[in-house]
Each structure stands twice: as structure tokens, then as C-alpha cells.
Amino acid sequence: MSFEYAPAIALLPLVSFAIALTVGSRMPKKGAFAGIAATGGSLLLSLLAVRQVAGGEHHNEELLVWAGAGAGTELELTFGILIDPLSALMLIIVSLVAFLVHVFSLGYMNDEGEVGLPRYYAGLGLFTFSMLAFVYASNLLQAFMFFELVGLCSWLLIGFWFREAAPPSAAKKAFLVTRFGDFFFLVGVVGVAVTFAGATETPLAFAGAESFPVVAEEVVEGSMGAGELATFGFAPQTWFTILGLLVLGGVVGKSAQFPLHTWLPDAMEGPTPVSALIHAATMVAAGVFLVARMYGFYAVSPQALAIIAFVGGFTALFAATMGVVKDEIKQVLAYSTISQYGYMMLALGAGGYIAGVFHLMTHAFFKALLFLGAGSVIIAMHHEEDMWKMGGLKQKMPVTYWTFLAGSLALAGIFPFAGFWSKDEVLFEALVHGLGASPFLLAAYAMGLLAVPVTAFYTFRMVSLTFHGEARTEAAEDPHGVRWNVKFPLVVLGVLATVAGFLNMVPVVKLLGASHLGPIPLEALHDWLAHGIEGVNAEHYTLADESLTHEFAGYTAGYVGSELVTTLLSAGLSLGLAVVGAIAGYRLYDAPDPTEHTDRLGSMKTVLYDNYYQDEYQVWLAEGVTAPLAQLANRFDQGVVDGVVDGVSSVSLLSGSRVRRIQTGVVSNYAALITAGLIVLLIAVGVLGGWF
């Protein structure tokens, strides 16, 4: 069986986008059903793709050459589809969350009587299309194009309520900040194309013997000469690091890593289902996914890996501290999203390819769940988002409460919920490679570990404030009920947030010393990612004895005592810290009328509440540095460049207006001029010819 249906996975939501845009206003639910049908179809097709990949098939095909086709050109630009274990897994995540979010939107948007719904569903459809196409893009340029398109959809959907003041401004900020990162990404894409065009037929492809990660690997390894590469005078490895960091600019912007994380909290101005889909589970994951997609390229560069790990670890801690003091439920979730993506970056940078992808998957489930749960609470609270005005919702909304609790336990990393397994693996990878290879990774690990109790604390502060205690406002005393269309997605995601971790129980495997318990695989995801297209799989990246991270970055596992002891120590440490944080958050705020204990932080709280003045310094950078610089450049352009051009033209204008006066219109004058000219010519020829 082949993958002929693969294009339809992305094209179905595109059709729903077109339907919602054109005839959505005349449809019963304003385009929602088209979106549900399309994303449901994508989900089924993705499941089919996963089944085939599980059977050992892969798909890497060029569909369309859209530039440079024909003889005599070095570089062809193409659209293609790459389905391997990584992209198949991500296809499932994206189409599943998109499907559930469409269903949830029936409750959050349709039932609440919002206007402009065709526009909303068109946006969701376009987003789902772009994201799916990004996920199975076969080359870097295609990935970049859809990366930009998801950014556009994010802008459209954050600014959905464009008649209010805040959403359009938040949308603009999100667009500009991510675009700043994408600028570097674009330079990186061009750089990759230029560098590898001489050495391979398909310099931008992600997979295959001629793809850029494979060529880069061969060059660094020495089995291929660097002569055909354009490295602009750098050593190949140094140049690959530079290119990798340029692409990383786009990753940092899209995955909201420090210092380009400032847009994500503001993006919460958009509708809550949009926050769940775009700003938690999928679009923000695009950055991390891109690093995983071209992991072979980063793996040959130890500096790039170290930077990824350090940025990730720092962001994890940094964002978690800000989440502690926020009052609005979606703000807390936004900072926790930034923090969790930090963990994924930490894992990827520390050589934990599987751990990073695992956390990406579990996070997509539990964070989408938490956002949808928050959406359910917001419906019930008549669009009030301040947690201090909630309280006591536990009895009134049991489904929301229990699913939200599952998501919170997963986020906090409590055994045996999904987040525990993935976060533990992230920290374990960082720890062993830190011990074995570089103290730099140990520092990143320490930050990641420190963020664990903070995460658990703010998570349970949020749960207690929202659901426990007594109702603090009239809205909380008499919440608005939610229907099946809200509960159904919550239950599905709640189950996933509970059980998704069982896909990869590394500590259990170490403890039992066997990878299967009877017929049940204990590390299914591990096996899933280990095999795939030649040169583009976890086996090659990190697992094998001759793996890329081991060969080129020198990542070797180091242990305290034995491997088992280290595993248990790491798991115990992160679980213990998470439990301490969770209990502290629960105890401090589980009161009928809780007080804000973070007030005790004093001026530190102000700093945290104002996000370490990140917005302020970025505005200052824009207004105080960039704007004057741009003004200076403008003055140079207007004065010097335009001045020279204008000067040349005014000289010729002036001389033209003088010289034309010899054109008198009187025939005798012309005759005289001709005669004079003849005489001058004669004299000149005579003088030069030596007649006199």
C-alpha cells in the first residue's frame, strides 16, 4: 500500500477553510461542521499513515517542482511530503488536537453567540492546513513557507475580536516578535541552500542520502571533502554551527524561548480554543519540531547543541517563576507553556532526542487539556478570567474539575501522569550527559530541575484558586453549564494526559531490565522513533554507540553509581520536588478565602509580575535604539543617496533648459550655425592634420 492519500491529510482542512470562507455564513453552525469533518478526516488518514509507518514503510516524495526545473539550473525548489515516525507522530498530535478544538469551539464560540464565526472557522481551517503541511514538509524551504503561514493564522486568530483594543495589539506583537526570529530563519534557509547547492542535488531536503543533514555529517566526519561546499572561509563545522543558529532564530521566536517569549502571554487575548490549538499544542511546537526534524544537522555541532540546551533550561526556569504570581488563569498557562517548551529544548540540546519528542507529545495533550479546561471555566464564569474571582467550582463542574486535575498532575510531573514520564526523561538525559560530557549541561539541568517545584507550585495554586475553597463571586456561585461539546474533548484529552506517558516508561525498563512486560512494550515511543529513514532516526542521532551526538558533540552518559541508581535518583528527585511544590501550592491556597501568599515576596513579586521588565526593555530597544537608527538611515537615504541622484538630474535639467535656446525657429540662424560648425570642423581638421 502506498501513501497516495498523504496530500489529503493537509488538503482536507484547506477545503474546510474555503468552505467556511465562502458559504460558512449560510451553514447551520457557520462552518464548524466542515472543519470538524475535515480535521476528523485528517485524523483518520494520519492514523492510517501511522499504521503504515509501523509496518516499516516510509514516504519521501517530491510532488511539485515550482522553481528551477529544467536543465542548467543547480537548485530546484520543490514541494514534497516526508512521512517517517517523527512526522507521523506529529500528524496525529496536530490533527487530533485540531479535531477536538473544532468540537470545543461549538461550545465556546457558537453556543456563546459570537459573531464572525465563518472567519473564525476559516482561520482554524487554514491553520490546520498550514501546520499539517509544515509537519510533513520534505524540505527546509517548504517548512519555512508553512512556518510563516502558521504565523499568519496565529495573527488572524489572536486578533479575532479586532473591535476591542487589546487583541489587535497582541496580534501585532505576536506577529512582529515571531517575524524577528523568522528573519534569521530565512537567512539560514538561504545559507543552507547556497552552502550545499554545489555538493548535492537536493540541498534543502530533510531526509535522504543527498539531504543537507546527511551531507553535513559526512563532511564533518571526513568521508566527504568540503571542497564543493560554500563555507565562506569558515571551517565546515563552524559554518554549520552558524547556519544552525540562524535557523534557531526562527525556533526561538516560534517556540517562545527567551528572549523572544514575550509575545506568547499576550497572545492569550485570542479565543481560548485558539490558545489551546495554536499557542499551546501545535504552532508553538513548530519550533521544537523543526529542531527535531533537522536534528542530524544540529547533532554535528556541539556549540549549537549547548546553546539549545542552555536556552531551554534557562527559559524553563525563567518562565516558571513568572507563572507563580499571575492572577489570570490563561496567563498562568501561557507561562507554563513557555516553560515546558524550554524543557523540550533542553532535552534536544542535551542529546535527548526521544525525550524532547516525548515531552512534545505529552505536553500537547495535557496543555491542550488545560487550556480547554480553562475555556470551560471561562464559559461558566461568563468570560471572567481572574482566578481570584472564581473558587468552589469543583462541585459545580465535576467533569471539568477531574479532567483539569489530570492535566495539572501531568503538568506538575506527578507519577503516573503523562508529564511525569516525559519530564523525568528530559531531566535524566540532561543529567547523564551533563555528568558524562559537559558541566555546561549540568547547569542547564540544574535550572530545569529547579523549575520542577515552581511548576508544581503554580499549577496547584491555579487548581486551588479556581476549583477549591468557596465561591468568591456571584458568577462562581452560579456558573453557566457546559454541554457535551465541551466535555467530550476534555474527557478525551484527560484520558490521554493520564495514559500517554505509558508509551515510554524508561525508569521501569531500567528497573526491570527488560523492554517488554509480557506482550506489552514498555518503551514503545523509543522503538518507534529509533527506526525510520536511513540517517534520520533516533538510533542514528543518539542511541547507537556511533551516534552523532556521541561522535561529534562528545556526549557520553555519566552515572552516579550505576545506571539504575542514577535513573531512580533522577526520577525520585524530580518527583519529590514536584510533590513538594504541589503540596505547597495546594495547602497555601486551598482555603475558603485564600490570601495571596506570593505578596510575601515583596518587591520581587513586582519584578515577576512585570515579567522581569522584558517588554519594557524590548520596547526601549525598538524605540530608543532601532527607531533613531532607522531615522538616521532615513536621513542618509533622503539626504545623501537621493541628493546625489537629484543633483545629477537637476544639472542635466538646467543645462538642457539653457542649451535648447539655440533652437530659435529662424532658418537663417540654423544656416549660420551649420556654417560655423563647418568652419570649426575645418580648422580642427586642419590644425590636427598639420595643414598650417
Next chain:
Amino acid sequence: MAVPVEYYLLLSAAVFCVGLFGILTRRNALMFLMSVELMLNAANINFVAFSQYWGNLTGQVFALFVLALAAAEVAIGIGIILVLYRNFGDVDVTLAREMRW
């Protein structure tokens, strides 16, 4: 008895200068036309003189062509002068000065 070629050239130059003087000083269009004829004939004299000097008939044939051209030119010139007279009521060339900057 052969006349030396320098004499012909002097005659030709004299006729040419008379024609040129006429063009530069006269305002009457008919005088203009006549001056142009004089200059053309100065060239003809040169053609014929050199033709005889080199013993080659080409120059004489050219002189015949110039005569024919001059006749055609006069026909067009007279036409222009007629139009000039119709528009300005005079044949003064300095009156028609519309085509300028």
C-alpha cells in the same frame, strides 16, 4: 590649351561663398532658394573639373544627378514657399519661427 584645375576650384569656391552669403543675409525665401542653387552648382563645377583632371567620366555623371536633384529640390522648395506665402502673406523666412523651444 588646358586651364589648370586650381582656377576651377577658385571659381567653385567663389560661387559657393556667394551662395553662402546669400543664405546668411537674405530674408526672402526665393533668394534663399537661388542661393542654395548657387552652392549646388559650385559643387557641380568641382565635379566636372576633377572629372576632367583625372580623365574619368564618373564626376560628370554625378553632376547630371545633382542637376536632377536640384530640380526636384526646387519643386519642393517652391511648394514650401507657396504655403509660407499663404500662411504669412509674405515670403520672409524669419516670420515662420513657431518651431522652436
